[in-house]
Amino acid sequence: MDFEFTDGTRIEVGTMYGVGKNYAKHAKEMGGGVPTDPIIFIKPPAAYVPDGGIVKIPEISKMTHHEVELVVIIGKDCEKIKKEQAHEFIAGYAVGVDVTLRDIQNKAKSEGNPWAIAKGFATSAPISKVIPASQFGNMIPYFKIELLVNGEARQGAPTSEMERSVAELVSFLSVVFGLRRGDCIFTGTPEGVGEIKPGDKLHAELKGYVTLDIKVE
Numbered sequence: 001m002d003f004e005f006t007d008g009t010r011i012e013v014g015t016m017y018g019v020g021k022n023y024a025k026h027a028k029e030m031g032g033g034v035p036t037d038p039i040i041f042i043k044p045p046a047a048y049v050p051d052g053g054i055v056k057i058p059e060i061s062k063m064t065h066h067e068v069e070l071v072v073i074i075g076k077d078c079e080k081i082k083k084e085q086a087h088e089f090i091a092g093y094a095v096g097v098d099v100t101l102r103d104i105q106n107k108a109k110s111e112g113n114p115w116a117i118a119k120g121f122a123t124s125a126p127i128s129k130v131i132p133a134s135q136f137g138n139m140i141p142y143f144k145i146e147l148l149v150n151g152e153a154r155q156g157a158p159t160s161e162m163e164r165s166v167a168e169l170v171s172f173l174s175v176v177f178g179l180r181r182g183d184c185i186f187t188g189t190p191e192g193v194g195e196i197k198p199g200d201k202l203h204a205e206l207k208g209y210v211t212l213d214i215k216v217e
């Protein structure tokens with residue numbers, strides 16, 4: 001599967017990285033503060049769902065949550081880069097929903113087990129079309145992200161409220177994992193996470209730029 005850019009560019013979907021508790025008010029609603037060290041998890045490429053697609057909640061979960069997030073798409077391989085260089089390696093920006101099996105995640109947390117199933121199951125990563133980063137020059141812009149479920153506002157926040165900036169996240173991941181063209185980063189969700197159920201319609205926006213519509217089954 002490919003990321004589709006609004007200018008027609010396509011890049012094959014690679015590893016998808018996720019960041020935990022990157023907005024203070026969300027960290028609080030999850031019961032805790034902003035972590036001292038970044039919390040990172042991974043979704044496999046098969047988790048990707050393009051705009052207009054379907055999120056299928058697996059039978060193993062009885063409580064699945066939405067987390068609307070700014071998604072950063074990497075355009076060039078990089079290793080050990082400084083945050084000041086990060087913009088050179090970003091291909092574009094999108095809005096995504098980090099669909100999370102909250103009951104499975106809570107059990108994993110309490111037992112000290114990995115989050116792979118809760119975060120990485122098939123269809124856990126719906127992502128909109130991608131806005132090319134080139135239109136912002138050397139700037140990494142702030143956006144407003146928003147999520148409606150069945151037409152009702154559930155989450156909305158400016159990405160300026162992120163605890164670790166896009167540049168810091170790109171730099172950190174490049175040091176620990178190395179990043180490749182087609183990798184992407186779910187940069188964390190603001191407060192207001194909540195349940196989604198089969199039949200729900202999700203509508204997310206990178207305000208003024210791009211939208212994402214997804215059905216839940």
Ligand code: MN
Pocket residue numbers: 018019020067069098186188189
């Ligand atoms: Mn998330």
